[in-house]
Amino acid sequence: MFNWNIAGHENIKKFLENSVIREKIANAYLFYGPEKVGKKDMARQFAKSLFCVNKDRPCEECLNCKQIEANIYPDFFRVARMEEKGNIVIEQVRELREKFYRTSFLSGYKAGIIEEAEFLTDSAWNSFLKILEEPPSMTVIIIIANKIAPIPATIISRCQRIKFSLVPEDEITEHLCERGIERLSARRIARIAGGKIGLAREFANSRELFDKYNEKILTFLRFFEKDMLLKEKNDVIAAISKEREQASESFDIIASLLRDFLLVKTNPDLVVNLAHKEKMIDIGKRFESRKISQMLENCVKFKSYLDSNVNRKLLLENMALEME
Ligand SMILES: [Zn+2]
Numbered sequence: 070m071f072n073w074n075i076a077g078h079e080n081i082k083k084f085l086e087n088s089v090i091r092e093k094i095a096n097a098y099l100f101y102g103p104e105k106v107g108k109k110d111m112a113r114q115f116a117k118s119l120f121c122v123n124k125d126r127p128c129e130e131c132l133n134c135k136q137i138e139a140n141i142y143p144d145f146f147r148v149a150r151m152e153e154k155g156n157i158v159i160e161q162v163r164e165l166r167e168k169f170y171r172t173s174f175l176s177g178y179k180a181g182i183i184e185e186a187e188f189l190t191d192s193a194w195n196s197f198l199k200i201l202e203e204p205p206s207m208t209v210i211i212i213i214a215n216k217i218a219p220i221p222a223t224i225i226s227r228c229q230r231i232k233f234s235l236v237p238e239d240e241i242t243e244h245l246c247e248r249g250i251e252r253l254s255a256r257r258i259a260r261i262a263g264g265k266i267g268l269a270r271e272f273a274n275s276r277e278l279f280d281k282y283n284e285k286i287l288t289f290l291r292f293f294e295k296d297m298l299l300k301e302k303n304d305v306i307a308a309i310s311k312e313r314e315q316a317s318e319s320f321d322i323i324a325s326l327l328r329d330f331l332l333v334k335t336n337p338d339l340v341v342n343l344a345h346k347e348k349m350i351d352i353g354k355r356f357e358s359r360k361i362s363q364m365l366e367n368c369v370k371f372k373s374y375l376d377s378n379v380n381r382k383l384l385l386e387n388m389a390l391e392m393e
Contacts, residue, residue, distance in 0.1 A: 110267075
């Protein structure tokens with residue numbers, strides 16, 4: 070009856086499918102968890118399942134499914150940042166509110182998705198709260214956020230919370246194979262993607278992106294080596310600190326390397342960056358577990374500072390110092 074093309078998150082899928090079957094849909098859901106693990110896909114499949122006219126939902130072929138995919142279905146609304154660095158502003162939420170309180174075009178559900186909800190301004194949240202306080206009947210809103218911390222408590226308490234985790238590597242591999250990727254490549258991609266199905270798909274679609282990411286891993290591995298020159302480090306840092314996303318991704322890569330250094334000591338089979346296992350073992354040996362844990366702790370801490378407008382270059386320089 071259901072046909073959700075999503076890798077991993079079996080429990081979440083079942084839970085949402087059941088709520089569609091029983092027509093027990095909450096007024097608001099909060100999907101949160103690491104970026105690129107499939108929250109947006111899940112939200113869309115869920116929305117399509119509410120509107121799809123066929124038995125195997127979503128069929129992806131009926132007009133409703135297609136219109137939702139293209140964000141033009143009259144009872145489906147997507148709210149997202151207008152530009153990469155912007156916020157989601159009160160005007161956008163007001164527009165959503167108006168649409169929600171209007172009668173449905175097709176006298177059924179109305180659904181809204183708010184992407185990257187951590188970027189709602191305070192006034193936008195206040196306006197949004199009014200929808201949740203008096204939700205019109207047969208409406209459902211899915212709030213999507215990587216982190217729950219920036220979401221106001223008054224909002225969280227009114228949502229059905231659904232936490233997403235990283236997707237197991239095997240499930241990503243299978244998913245890629247089903248999409249026609251050859252098994253060996255699928256496995257390599259799944260390994261490098263480190264549980265992020267969205268990233269795995271991006272890699273599967275672009276060899277160039279995959280190679281670039283792999284190169285970044287190698288670059289950060291270099292930071293742990295004794296012979297890397299300060300100038301070389303500074304050049305890398307200057308380049309990645311230009312953009313927040315780049316800096317954030319760099320901290321993720323460093324964290325995944327550090328976790329692997331710990332694993333090569335205890336459980337080498339679980340190493341994520343397997344493509345560079347030999348090097349990992351060499352470098353891992355040089356540091357004590359305690360030191361690695363401390364680096365990891367700082368890495369996570371520095372990454373969290375990115376959200377509070379601390380100088381990115383300074384954070385990365387501090388991290389580089391830790392990695393010696
Ligand atoms: Zn359909």
